[in-house]
Amino acid sequence: MEVYTTENEQVDAVRHFFAENGKALAIGIVLGIAALSGWRYWQSHENTALTEASASFQQASAALVDNKADSVANLEKFAQSNTNSYGVFAALQLAEHFAQAKDFANAEKQLTLASQHAKDDNLLSMVNYRLARVQLQENKLDDALKTLDNVKGDGWMAMQQEVRGDVLLAKGDTKGARDAYSKGLDSKPSQTLLTMLRMKLNNLSS
Template sequence: MATSLDLEEQEQLDQLKHFWRTYGNLITWTITLCLAAYAGWMGWQWWQRDQAAKAGGMFGELDRAVQVGDLGRSAKVFADLQERFPSTTYAAQGALLTARLQFDKGQVDAARGTLGWAAEKGVDAEYRTVAKLRLAGVLMDQKKYDEALAQLAGDLPEAFAALAADRRGDIRLAQGKRDEAIAAYQQAFKAMEPTADYRRLVEAKLVSLGAAPTGGASAVAAASAGGTKP
């Protein structure tokens, strides 16, 4: 009986050795690759957190500089943020903050360049779209109407469709193209929620152009129906 068991165990051992000789290297490499991939993923996660923490610290410094109107300091911190952490949300947010201060301080060309970077390099579509809307306004003020309209062309996130249409209306009106301005404002008006405060501003633009909205409740009427004074 013992001999029978010994032979069976020996056979199983021989089968195991054969299996390992055949597939051992493959198994070893597979395990090694899995461990390497896991280590790489963990390293990437750590690097991402480290980058975000450092970028967040720089953004806080930038925000403080903007709050006190320190144009030189804010521009320097943003330049560092832009160079070291361009793929973070903090870089896009920093661009918007810096551009606003630059514009307020009369450095319109600098603001245009900062917004142009955010519009092209922003980490996600929302930040890029906000930058495009603001850049379109700066270009409109500089009477660069075609460039301004180009910022609003193409596919934009649906949430910004109404604001983009409103900005197109402003540009068309600045060009003296009244009918096209009205069409853009009407598009913006229809796309906004009836109770949105900004919708009343668009309605006021249409009224001033002799094209008060018809065929439905106006923003003012909707607000009144909800108990809000116009």
Template sequence: MSELRTEEEQIELMKRWWADNGKSLIAGLVLAVAVVGGWKWWQADQQSKAEAASSAYEQLIDVMNKPEMTDEERATAKHLAVTLQAEHDGSLYADYAALFEAKILVDDQQYDAAAAVLRKLNTETESVLIKEISGVRQAQVLWQQGENQQALDLLSTLKTEAYTGNAEELKGDILTEMDDKDAARIAYEKAKAAFNASGVARPVIDMKLADLGA
């Protein structure tokens, strides 16, 4: 009898425990399932977005790589670039799309709009490389607008590594136009050294140095 009572007591204790804790246990299990399910859904959603961004970017590249774009193709490229930035903000796809949009705007001589795109990109991107590229291209736009000193001022503030050669060559081009040959020569020499250090052949710099004369 004592064993029976013990078993009955154990069963009764289990019933009480279940009454006290069963609902919270079920809730916990449901929450765990929901968390796991939510995580899997989030992963699937992120994968889907990444694939969509990749597909749109490939389309953009295909159009931009055409030697000569028709007006319709230019409109398509701009639409793809703008859409990528809107739908995949914060991604590298969006960053590169902004660079392409700026290029299209420059080709259309919409310099103010191009500069605005590049400034926004430079401010918001988390990529050091994109900051370098967008900074140098902002300076190029300023130069094309005839704002030589502003372009030089911007270049002097840029922290470049991968694009040091490009930045210094652009300085040389601007200074040459300003007829400051000595400063231009120094900039070209820095550009040449930077390109050589990175293993990039840039023979046009030797031509630019030669054009400066002795």
């Protein structure tokens, strides 16, 4: 690195540097400002879009709860056109609606859509957990086992193993079901689930 001994030499060096690099620096500054402006615009656009999505979701969701005409169709349209978390919530609500009506095919359709759009790992595990339960109701046992593989996280382990045990039992695999229920008991389940798992294990022993 050069060392400049006088103030004039330092000034001349700075002038020389800008003479050679001034254009590149100017372009860099312009690009930096443009990038910053673009980033701020994108953030503003995203925030506006999420605010609008939130309001639309609340309106469509309330209509479904109130059993208003065309409420299911409107919420379905919302779920399909929104790939953010609100679209996932809409699909989850629709899946619950269909499951209560014993329309498991449409419940599976909505949960599959939700699984494609869910970006948060915990939310994705919840979607897949519900999807596996619906697939069990449809007797799609192999599909349910594959779906359960995507239910991850310690907080979901006990619930995942309970459904896995139910699926394996439906397939006639009593030993596999017993192992799954036992793993669920070892996964620190809630008190309610603990009681349920013990009851299922006891039924296998009887």
